[in-house]
Amino acid sequence: MAIIVNLDVIMAKRKKSAGDLATEIGITPANLSILKNNKAKAVRFSTLEELCRVLDCQPGDILEYVKDEDK
Amino acid sequence: MWNAKKSVLLSLIFTRIVMVLVVGVAVLAPKMVEAYLEYTSKGAEGFGLLLGTVYVCCVLALVALFSLDRLLTNIRMSHVFLEGNVRYLRRLSWCCFLAALVLLPAAFSAQGLFVVVVAAGFIGLILRVVKNVIEEAVILKSENDLTI
Numbered sequence: 120m121a122i123i124v125n126l127d128v129i130m131a132k133r134k135k136s137a138g139d140l141a142t143e144i145g146i147t148p149a150n151l152s153i154l155k156n157n158k159a160k161a162v163r164f165s166t167l168e169e170l171c172r173v174l175d176c177q178p179g180d181i182l183e184y185v186k187d188e189d190k
Numbered sequence: 191m192w193n194a195k196k197s198v199l200l201s202l203i204f205t206r207i208v209m210v211l212v213v214g215v216a217v218l219a220p221k222m223v224e225a226y227l228e229y230t231s232k233g234a235e236g237f238g239l240l241l242g243t244v245y246v247c248c249v250l251a252l253v254a255l256f257s258l259d260r261l262l263t264n265i266r267m268s269h270v271f272l273e274g275n276v277r278y279l280r281r282l283s284w285c286c287f288l289a290a291l292v293l294l295p296a297a298f299s300a301q302g303l304f305v306v307v308v309a310a311g312f313i314g315l316i317l318r319v320v321k322n323v324i325e326e327a328v329i330l331k332s333e334n335d336l337t338i
């Protein structure tokens with residue numbers, strides 16, 4: 120996957136638990152787990168907006184592009 | 191009150207009844223073929239070929255009915271857009287195509303079977319298109335499920 124979700128890094132920096140974050144941004148813990156484990160195929164702008172608001176960060180702090188060597 | 195769940199259950203019951211009927215036809219096939227040949231006064235030379243055709247069609251019908259049974263069971267559990275269901279629809283479609291192919295030689299001696307050959311081929315084609323639609327829906331559902 121070329122886009123890496125660095126949610127666990129920013130969550131550790133902000134000392135936020137997965138359960139609290141899921142409740143605050145209004146998604147299920149299962150969906151947050153999909154996002155954290157880089158299993159998600161897409162992220163809604165509304166979810167990204169909530170993540171940035173709750174974690175007080177920029178989209179670039181959460182998402183990172185890594186060049187895929189196979190492509 | 192009649193609802194979708196009861197409708198699926200009814201389809202499932204019909205499928206299982208037809209399964210039993212197909213097994214019954216397979217058991218009684220020699221007598222039925224004999225009676226047919228006697229009725230049409232075609233003689234006993236086509237007995238083996240006709241009996242073989244009936245048996246192959248029974249096997250194809252049972253494979254198709256088993257796939258239909260599994261498909262309906264999944265739908266009953268609200269598991270509609272699954273890779274497994276695409277597989278069952280593909281199998282159903284191929285069973286129809288194969289039945290049309292198997293019945294084609296027999297249709298030359300019993301012209302009425304041409305209707306069955308065309309119907310089986312057409313149903314196979316429709317099922318193939320439905321399979322393609324469900325296949326796309328499975329991809330879309332997976333993308334939708336993984337959109338957070």
